[in-house]
Amino acid sequence: MSHYQYINSALIHGGISNDERTGAVNVPIYQTSTYQQDGLGKMRGYEYSRTGNPTREALEALIAELEEGVAGFAFASGMAAITAVLSLLHSGDRVLISSNVYGGTFRLLAQVFDHFSISYTIADTTDAAKYEADITDDVKAVIIESPANPLMTVTDIREIADISHKHDLLVIVDNTFMTPYLQKPLTLGADIVVHSATKYLGGHSDVVAGLAVVNSEELAKKIAFIQNSTGGVLPPFDSFLLIRGIKTLGVRMDRHVDNALKAAEFLQNHKAVKHVYYPGLATDPGYATNQKQAKNGGVMISFELQENYDIEKFFESLKLVMLAESLGGVESLVCHPSTMTHASIPADIRAKVGITDGLIRLSTGIEDIRDILADLDQAINASEVK
Numbered sequence: 574m575s576h577y578q579y580i581n582s583a584l585i586h587g588g589i590s591n592d593e594r595t596g597a598v599n600v601p602i603y604q605t606s607t608y609q610q611d612g613l614g615k616m617r618g619y620e621y622s623r624t625g626n627p628t629r630e631a632l633e634a635l636i637a638e639l640e641e642g643v644a645g646f647a648f649a650s651g652m653a654a655i656t657a658v659l660s661l662l663h664s665g666d667r668v669l670i671s672s673n674v675y676g677g678t679f680r681l682l683a684q685v686f687d688h689f690s691i692s693y694t695i696a697d698t699t700d701a702a703k704y705e706a707d708i709t710d711d712v713k714a715v716i717i718e719s720p721a722n723p724l725m726t727v728t729d730i731r732e733i734a735d736i737s738h739k740h741d742l743l744v745i746v747d748n749t750f751m752t753p754y755l756q757k758p759l760t761l762g763a764d765i766v767v768h769s770a771t772k773y774l775g776g777h778s779d780v781v782a783g784l785a786v787v788n789s790e791e792l793a794k795k796i797a798f799i800q801n802s803t804g805g806v807l808p809p810f811d812s813f814l815l816i817r818g819i820k821t822l823g824v825r826m827d828r829h830v831d832n833a834l835k836a837a838e839f840l841q842n843h844k845a846v847k848h849v850y851y852p853g854l855a856t857d858p859g860y861a862t863n864q865k866q867a868k869n870g871g872v873m874i875s876f877e878l879q880e881n882y883d884i885e886k887f888f889e890s891l892k893l894v895m896l897a898e899s900l901g902g903v904e905s906l907v908c909h910p911s912t913m914t915h916a917s918i919p920a921d922i923r924a925k926v927g928i929t930d931g932l933i934r935l936s937t938g939i940e941d942i943r944d945i946l947a948d949l950d951q952a953i954n955a956s957e958v959k
C-alpha cells in the first residue's frame with residue numbers, strides 16, 4: 574500500500590503529510606478552535622479543537638506510524654502525555670517504575686497521583702527475578718525507560734514486558750531518549766509508548782510537547798477519551814513545529830549518535846574522568862542488551878569527574894556547551910542531575926539509585942565534534958583543584 578519501506582522516508586511522508594485540498598506539501602496550521610457544522614449533527618469530521626484538529630491529527634498519525642502503533646496522541650508536554658496515560662489507573666492501583674526514571678515522572682506519582690491513592694514502587698527492571706518479586710496484587714502497570722535517565726541503565730524491554738503481561742500489567746515505555754528511529758518499544762512487547770517530544774523529536778529546543786502511542790483499539794478509545802476529557806492537548810502551531818522537526822530526525826540522530834560515541838570515547842580516555850555511563854560503549858554493562866533491541870547506544874551520556882576536579886568550576890568554564898535542563902536539541906547541553914532534572918527525587922533515594930552529586934549529564938549536539946571536545950577538554954582542565 575505504502576510507496577516507501579524505510580523509516581527515513583516515513584519520517585517525511587508518514588501519517589498525513591500534505592494537504593489534499595490545495596496540494597500544499599506541508600500540512601497547514603489549522604489555527605482554529607471550532608468548526609462550522611452544516612446542520613444539527615452534520616459535522617465535516619471536526620467539532621472542536623480540544624477533541625480534534627487537523628494539524629494535530631497529522632502529527633498523531635505520523636507518530637503512530639513511526640512507532641508501529643494503532644493510534645497516536647499529542648499533548649502539551651511529555652508530562653501531560655504521562656499524566657493522561659496514568660489516568661487509566663484507579664485508586665488502589667500501584668505502578669512499578671525503573672530505578673532511574675525522569676524526575677518529573679517520579680514527582681507526578683509521589684506528589685500528585687498519591688492524592689488519588691495510586692502508589693508506586695521503585696523496581697529494578699534490569700534484573701528479571703528481582704523485578705518479578707516486586708509485582709504484588711495491586712500492581713497494574715510498569716513504566717520503563719531504557720536507557721534510563723540519568724545513569725543510562727538498560728532494561729531488556731521484551732523480557733520485562735513478557736513477565737509483566739503474565740501478571741496482566743500495562744507496559745508503558747518512555748522512549749524519549751531513543752525515539753522510534755533507534756528503538757520501537759511496541760515491537761518489543763510494550764502496550765504504550767510515551768515521549769517528551771520536547772527532546773529529539775522536536776530537536777531544536779523550541780517547543781514543549783508530549784506524545785503517546787498505543788498498541789490496541791481498546792487503549793486508543795480510552796486514551797482518546799482521557800485526552801478530550803482532561804484537555805492537555807498540543808496546539809496547532811506546536812504540532813506543525815513537531816512535524817517539521819520529525820522530518821529531519823534521521824539525519825540529526827545519525828550525527829548526534831556519531832558525536833556522542835566520540836564524546837564518550839574521549840571522556841573514557843580522559844585522566845580526569847572517573848566513570849562514563851553510555852550503553853554505546855562496548856565496555857558498558859548495558860551494551861549487549863541495548864544492541865539487541867536498539868539500533869545503537871543513543872546520544873545521552875553521563876559521567877563523573879575524579880575527586881580533584883571541581884564540578885561547579887567545570888560548568889562555569891564551558892563556553893560552547895551550555896548548562897541547561899533538557900536535551901535532544903541540535904546544541905550541546907550539560908546538566909547536573911542531582912540539583913536540576915532529578916532534584917525532585919529525595920536525596921536518600923538519589924543516593925540509593927546512584928545519582929551522585931558528582932554526576933554530569935551530557936546531551937551531545939550536532940555541532941562539529943572537534944569544537945565540542947575542545948570545549949569539554951578546556952573546561953575539565955580548568956576545573957582541576959591544584
Ligand SMILES: *Cc1c(COP(=O)(O)O)cnc(C)c1O
Pocket residue numbers: 650651652653675677678718722747749750768769770771772781782783
Ligand atoms: C523531559 C522528559 C520528560 C518530561 O517531558 P516534558 O516535555 O518536559 O514535560 C519525560 N521523560 C523523559 C525521559 C524526559 O527526558
